[in-house]
Structures are given as C-alpha cells and as structure tokens.
Amino acid sequence: MTAMNELPVAVIGAGPVGLAAAAHLVSRNIHPLVFERGETVGAALLGWGHVRVFSPWKYNIDDAARTLLDRHGWDAPQPDNLPNGQEIVEEYLVPLASVPEIASGLKLGATVTAITRHGLDKVSSGNRDNAPFIVRYTDQAGEHDVLVRAVIDASGTWTQPNPMGINGLSVPGEKASSNRISYGIPDVLGTRRNEFLGKRTLVVGSGHSAINVAIALMDLQDIDPRTQIFWALRHHGVERLLGGGLNDQLPERGALGLAAKNAMDEGRLQMLTSFSAQKVLVHEERVHLTATVGTQQTELDIDQIVVTTGFRPDFSFLRELRVEVDPAVEAPPALAPLIDPNFHSCGTVPPHGIEELKHPEKDFYIVGSKSYGRAPTFLMKTGYEQVRSVVAEIAGDHVAARIVQLVLPETGVCSVDLGSKTAVSCCGGPAPVEVDACCVADATAKSEGKSGCGCGPRSNETERLTESA
Structure with missing residues (x-):
C-alpha cells in the first residue's frame, strides 16, 4: 500500500x-x-x-x-x-x-x-x-x-432543498406537482420569463432568496400588471431581515431589504403571514393550494410556486x-x-x-x-x-x-427601527444607536468588558457575507 x-x-x-x-x-x-x-x-x-x-x-x-x-x-x-x-x-x-x-x-x-x-x-x-x-x-x-x-x-x-411543509416534510401533492414548483431562485426574468409573466405566483420563504424572487417578479409586474405576487411567511415576519437598510456595509444587501419593504408598503405584494400549506393539487392548468394563514383556512388558485425555505x-x-x-x-x-x-x-x-x-x-x-x-x-x-x-x-x-481570524464588513441588520411594533430582533432588541453593538445583550456584555453576546457585530469578527443572495 x-x-x-x-x-x-x-x-x-x-x-x-x-x-x-x-x-x-x-x-x-x-x-x-x-x-x-x-x-x-x-x-x-x-x-x-x-x-x-x-x-x-x-x-x-x-x-x-x-x-x-x-x-x-x-x-x-x-x-x-x-x-x-x-x-x-x-x-x-x-x-x-x-x-x-x-x-x-x-x-x-x-x-x-x-x-x-x-x-x-x-x-x-x-x-x-x-x-x-x-x-x-x-x-x-x-x-x-x-x-x-x-x-x-x-x-x-x-x-437538497427543504420542502414547503412547515413540519419539515413535503406537503401532500407537492412532489406530484413538481412541474409547477421551483426551489431556490429561478431565473424569472430570463430563461423562465414566460412561465411567470402575467401569472399568479406564490413565493414561500422569508430570506434573501425570497426577496430576490419577489423583486424580480415585480419587474415582470411593471411589464404586465396581471402579474400577481403572493408572499407567504411560514414562521415570522421579515422585519429582522429588512432591518439592515442603509446601515449595512454591503449596500446591495441593505438596498434589497429596503426595496422589499417599500413594495410591501405600496401593496404590490400580497402578504400571507403565519402560512402553513396543507395540500397541493394541479387542476385545469392551475395549482390549487389549501393552506392555513394565521388561524384561517385559505384556498388559492395560482400558476407557479417558488419555495425558498433553505x-x-x-x-x-x-x-x-x-x-x-x-x-x-x-x-x-x-x-x-x-x-x-x-x-x-x-x-x-x-x-x-x-x-x-x-x-x-x-x-x-x-x-x-x-x-x-x-x-x-x-x-x-x-x-x-x-x-x-x-x-x-x-x-x-x-x-x-x-489561529483563526476573519475580517468581514459589519451589518446593521439588528440596529435599525423599521417602525414596526412587532419587529423581531435578536437578544432583546436593537442596541442604542451610539453603541457599537448588535443588540441590547451585546451592548450589555461589552459594557461589562466582555467581547459581546456572540450573535452580532464583534469588531473584526463580524460576518454576514452571504454566498448566494
């Protein structure tokens, strides 16, 4: 050998x-x-x-x-x-x-x-x-x-994309409807434009990938107003994600969040919060979806589903x-x-x-x-x-x-108030604006001479440089 x-x-x-x-x-x-x-x-x-x-x-x-x-x-x-x-x-x-x-x-x-x-x-x-x-x-x-x-x-x-189900499993009918369900970030403005232009699309997920898809669909909406966008959030709102805004040292990431927030404010996105899909069925050229939104059961007829759940x-x-x-x-x-x-x-x-x-x-x-x-x-x-x-x-x-070292640009993701009373922040909410910290717990830890709470900006140890948008 x-x-x-x-x-x-x-x-x-x-x-x-x-x-x-x-x-x-x-x-x-x-x-x-x-x-x-x-x-x-x-x-x-x-x-x-x-x-x-x-x-x-x-x-x-x-x-x-x-x-x-x-x-x-x-x-x-x-x-x-x-x-x-x-x-x-x-x-x-x-x-x-x-x-x-x-x-x-x-x-x-x-x-x-x-x-x-x-x-x-x-x-x-x-x-x-x-x-x-x-x-x-x-x-x-x-x-x-x-x-x-x-x-x-x-x-x-x-x-290995995660399925649409809130319990980690595929929704009944999800696999059989695979020709109408995309995972990740499909090219809705390019090679797959005709599948989404003028159609009704449901986007499931609350991360940067979901925002990318929603904003691309809004570009199609500008071309054909019949393009409708439903954005389903399974577990929580997007306030934490959108919070970076202009405080983010990566401007493109902050701008993406702000663009999504503006679209919500303008009513261009039909938001479905606390969303849980129950069943999917392709029927007469449309996808029929049964879901729970909040506490109400909802029936949706749509053309395409994009699952961006990781x-x-x-x-x-x-x-x-x-x-x-x-x-x-x-x-x-x-x-x-x-x-x-x-x-x-x-x-x-x-x-x-x-x-x-x-x-x-x-x-x-x-x-x-x-x-x-x-x-x-x-x-x-x-x-x-x-x-x-x-x-x-x-x-x-x-x-x-x-000897592990890493130097990355900081993000303001936890330090901006969007004016939402239901905003989700880490470790007790955003830190005071005059403090170089991610959140309340981070600011408290640093005031006690510690390196921080471990979840947010830590001088040169901060990271949030996303590999795929």
Missing part, C-alpha cells in the same frame, strides 16, 4: 469552498483529488447564475486561490465590482480549476456514492486512525474506488464514517451552538476552524454550507477560513490550524 503521506486528499465538490480547499492543499504541497458531480466546476452556482451577490469580488476570492492564480497570470476582476453566480464561475472558478496543480486531480461528472476506511467498516476500531480512506465514485465509465489520506466534504446542500445536508454517502452532528441543526456539535437560528437571529457567528469542525472520524471534515447543516445563512469567506484551518491541520501545522 502507498505510504499515507504520499496519498492525495479528497475534496468533494468543486464550488468556491471546495476549490479553495484544493488551493490550500497545493500551497502545502499536498495533491488534491477533487470530485464534482456536475459537468463543470461551480455547477451549484450556475443554478443561481443570474443572481448578483451582495459582496464585491474582494470578499469572494480565497487568498491561497489568488496566489495560485496570480502565479499563472490570472487577469483578476475589479475588486469592487459585484459579480453574479455565473461570473464567479466563469471569471474565478474555471480559471482556478484550470491551473495544472488542480486540473491534474479534477474529476468532473464524478458522483461520490460512499466513503469508508480501507479494510474497515464503521464498527471496526482496530488501527482505524491509521487506515486510508476509500472514496467510491461513479462516472460515465462506471464505478471506481480510490485511496486518499484525508477527506474534505465541501459538497454543499444545493441538491436547504439541508445529505449524509447518505457518509454512512460508513463516524460522523457526529447536532441533532437539531445537523452541524458539528461544537459549531451548532454558534449558528443555531433559534438563538442567533442576527445570522452572525464568531470565526471558527478545526476545533469546531472535528468529527470522531480522524482526518474527515465537513466544510462550507454543508457544515452549517440546516442553519439558513452561510458565508463564502467563512468557508475559506474553514478550509485554511482544516488544511493546516491535515498538513500537521497544528498551531496555524488554531
């Missing part, structure tokens, strides 16, 4: 975080073997390629990736320009995947179906930590096994590994309390790395959006710091792996 330190490291997923992991491995003279189920790198990003992100290029490029690209004469985009998903793929990920050090180990159209230890199943413990991994994958040529020394799972969650991780190919995740959030146990949306409504978490990402299975790590499990907000630059720390640990640089 090949000596362990001569084996490559497997990276599952060739998105921004996966290719950043590959770049960091190259910088440590470790050969990456990158598996991408799509036919191109960044396949998941192309699923929302028409969407412009909130953050400029300077926040979307990993440091190790930039060093590698510059070495090969890369023509970098303007740092302050805002790319869309397709531009990130074409101007950054494709050139990065083309450098020889990464291209030599890149496998496109390769779906990982299982990972195990060589000669050991999940139950076997004898000398487990010293056994290489076997990665099984399928491609056009069939099924293959390959030996690797470590595994970095950056496969993301894009292929995503969940796929652990099916990890069954022979000793993976430990929080039972609620489905993130590594040390990371879960930092990102649990039940307690961190601001969407911010402190910098984290190897210590928060460890599993009982030595040399196996989940990074990127999949590491957040079912938590709704993941940040691209956070993923870059994750893989820097993980690769340092794999390389044996344990000190560097534990």
Whole structure:
C-alpha cells in the first residue's frame, strides 16, 4: 500500500469552498483529488447564475486561490465590482480549476456514492486512525474506488432543498406537482420569463432568496400588471431581515431589504403571514393550494410556486464514517451552538476552524454550507477560513490550524427601527444607536468588558457575507 503521506486528499465538490480547499492543499504541497458531480466546476452556482451577490469580488476570492492564480497570470476582476453566480464561475472558478496543480486531480461528472476506511467498516476500531480512506465514485465509465489520506466534504446542500411543509416534510401533492414548483431562485426574468409573466405566483420563504424572487417578479409586474405576487411567511415576519437598510456595509444587501419593504408598503405584494400549506393539487392548468394563514383556512388558485425555505445536508454517502452532528441543526456539535437560528437571529457567528469542525472520524471534515447543516445563512469567506484551518491541520501545522481570524464588513441588520411594533430582533432588541453593538445583550456584555453576546457585530469578527443572495 502507498505510504499515507504520499496519498492525495479528497475534496468533494468543486464550488468556491471546495476549490479553495484544493488551493490550500497545493500551497502545502499536498495533491488534491477533487470530485464534482456536475459537468463543470461551480455547477451549484450556475443554478443561481443570474443572481448578483451582495459582496464585491474582494470578499469572494480565497487568498491561497489568488496566489495560485496570480502565479499563472490570472487577469483578476475589479475588486469592487459585484459579480453574479455565473461570473464567479466563469471569471474565478474555471480559471482556478484550470491551473495544472488542480486540473491534474479534477474529476468532473464524478458522483461520490460512499466513503469508508480501507479494510474497515464503521464498527471496526482496530488501527482505524491509521487506515486510508476509500472514496467510491461513479462516472460515465462506471464505478471506481480510490485511496486518499484525508477527506474534505465541501459538497454543499444545493441538491437538497427543504420542502414547503412547515413540519419539515413535503406537503401532500407537492412532489406530484413538481412541474409547477421551483426551489431556490429561478431565473424569472430570463430563461423562465414566460412561465411567470402575467401569472399568479406564490413565493414561500422569508430570506434573501425570497426577496430576490419577489423583486424580480415585480419587474415582470411593471411589464404586465396581471402579474400577481403572493408572499407567504411560514414562521415570522421579515422585519429582522429588512432591518439592515442603509446601515449595512454591503449596500446591495441593505438596498434589497429596503426595496422589499417599500413594495410591501405600496401593496404590490400580497402578504400571507403565519402560512402553513396543507395540500397541493394541479387542476385545469392551475395549482390549487389549501393552506392555513394565521388561524384561517385559505384556498388559492395560482400558476407557479417558488419555495425558498433553505436547504439541508445529505449524509447518505457518509454512512460508513463516524460522523457526529447536532441533532437539531445537523452541524458539528461544537459549531451548532454558534449558528443555531433559534438563538442567533442576527445570522452572525464568531470565526471558527478545526476545533469546531472535528468529527470522531480522524482526518474527515465537513466544510462550507454543508457544515452549517440546516442553519439558513452561510458565508463564502467563512468557508475559506474553514478550509485554511482544516488544511493546516491535515498538513500537521497544528498551531496555524488554531489561529483563526476573519475580517468581514459589519451589518446593521439588528440596529435599525423599521417602525414596526412587532419587529423581531435578536437578544432583546436593537442596541442604542451610539453603541457599537448588535443588540441590547451585546451592548450589555461589552459594557461589562466582555467581547459581546456572540450573535452580532464583534469588531473584526463580524460576518454576514452571504454566498448566494
């Protein structure tokens, strides 16, 4: 058997975080073997390629990736320009995947179906930590096994959207109505325009993706006033999300929230709050939906449904590994309390790395959006710091792996009063305007000499740089 330190490291997923992991491995003279189920790198990003992100290029490029690209004469985009998903793929990920050090180990159209230890199943413990991994994958040529020394799972969650049901299950009839239901951010202004122009569309969800879809539909409404938009909020209002406004250091993100608020004020969106879908049925070219809105049962006849309720991780190919995740959030146990949306409504978490990402299975790590499990907000630059720390640990640089730093622009998401008496804020409401804090609890903690409450802006530790709008 090949000596362990001569084996490559497997990276599952060739998105921004996966290719950043590959770049960091190259910088440590470790050969990456990158598996991408799509036919191109960044396949998941192309699923929302028409969407412009909130953050400029300077926040979307990993440091190790930039060093590698510059070495090969890369023509970098303007740092302050805002790319869309397709531009990130074409101007950054494709050139990065083309450098020889990464291209030599890149496998496109390769779906990982299982990972195990060589000669050991999940139950076997004898000398487990010293056994290489076997990665099984399928491609056009069939099924293959390959030996690797470590595994970095950056496969993301894009292929596992949450269903429409408020209980985590699909609504009766949802699967059978799949030709009328879209998940994520469909291109309503481009390739799918005719499906939405002049039609009645229900948008389900309360995040940035839902706002993107609603605003795109309003553009169609300007062209054809028959276009009707129903916006269903399952659990709460959108005051917390809209609160960033002009205090957000990423102007595009703040402007998006304000545009949605203005549309609500103007009555262009028919809001359905405390929404719970009960049944879906396609009938005579329309979708008939039975739902509860508040305490009232409602019947709706619409043309299209767009479900923007987030995503969940796929652990099916990890069954022979000793993976430990929080039972609620489905993130590594040390990371879960930092990102649990039940307690961190601001969407911010402190910098984290190897210590928060460890599993009982030595040399196996989940990074990127999949590491957040079912938590709704993941940040691209956070993923870059994750893989820097993980690769340092794999390389044996344990000190560097534990020096975790992250500098991101702050958000005003919890510090603006929208004038709503029912506004939802984190940790006791917004902080006084003269205090550099996210919320009341954050301001109190800082006044006592602490670093903060852990949910909001924490000087240079703040993060809310959304990867996909």
